[in-house]
Structure formats: structure tokens, C-alpha cells
Amino acid sequence: MVERNSEPSAQERAGRPFPVSWDQFHRDCRALTWRLNEVGPFHAVIAITRGGLVPAAIVARELGLRIIDTVCVASYDHDKQGDLKVLKGISEQTAKLGGGTGKGLLIVDDLVDTGKTGRLVRQLLPDAHFATVYAKPKGRPLVDTYITEVSQDTWIYFPWDTALSFQPPIRDGAA
């Protein structure tokens, strides 16, 4: 989520860091797929960009799905903080597969936090199955399947947003 400069960002408000490695993320996506495999079959996977792209690729590979579409959203519009904009919806072909309401389609995102994004995708495709890897309490009711719940004051650091860096020893004040 991108926020206005003058106010603390959602990340700063969250406070508690939860770094996730590529390895951990891959394992969590595979665990998510085990659950989804019990719920499907699905006609197609829809990734909510951009965070949903990586889990969608892993889930699609594990479920043997080759039709992958995107819903492209932007959550920042100059001074309108947090306003969600759909930049691109699913294709006509994917919509047809879901019978217009998303039935049999699998929507994948990396996480739900406030639930704002989840609410939007639910409006677009009410009968689709919505899966995320991580869920915070406010957004959790919007998700059909997720793997790990973290507290609302946690900020998840994804491997594509981070890099390895030196950490001072704990006794010198490291968190």
C-alpha cells in the first residue's frame, strides 16, 4: 500500500516486521496449493497484481493450470490515499470460463490486510474462490483459503521487495 508522505505509512503503523524468504514463500505457496487442490478443480487462475503474480505462478504450476489472467489494481492516486483503481480487468475469454460471476475461477493474491483489495475482487467476481498466502484479521473474512495468519500490526516483507543486508548483533541493539 502506498500512502501520503505526511502521515505514517501503513508499514510504519504496522511496526512488527515479518520477513519472508523465497524459500519460505515457496513452501507457503505449496501448502496453499494442497488446500486448494481439495476445493477445485478450477478453470483458470487470476493474479491480483502485482503481489499476486508470484504466488499465482507457483499455484498454477502445482495445479497444472495454464490459463492465467490478471486483475491489475493501483491503490494510490495522488492525494487520494488508498483509493483502489482497476487498471485492467479479466479478459472476455476468462470471464466466459467463469460464467460471468467467476464460478470455477481461482483468484490469488499474496495477502489480505485491511480487506480493501479483497472486497473489490469479490465485487468483480462474487463466485470466484479467493486465496491468499497470508491474512491479517481485518481482511481474513474476505478470503476463502489462506495459509498463515499474522497480527494486524505485522508488516510482511516479501522476498521481491527485500535484499540480504548486515544486521548488528542482538546485544548491540538489533531488533
Ligand SMILES: O=P(O)(O)OC[C@H]1O[C@H](OP(=O)(O)OP(=O)(O)O)[C@H](O)[C@@H]1O
Ligand atoms: O487488504 P488490503 O489492505 O487491500 O491490502 C492487501 C493488498 O496490498 C498489497 O498490494 P499493493 O496495493 O501494495 O500493491 P502491489 O501488489 O502492487 O504491491 C497486497 O499485494 C494486496 O494486494
Ligand SMILES: O=c1[nH]c(=O)c2nc[nH]c2[nH]1
Ligand atoms: O509488502 C506488504 N506487506 C504487508 O504487510 C502489506 N499490507 C498491505 N500491503 C502490504 N504490502
Ligand SMILES: [Mg+2]
Ligand atoms: Mg497487491
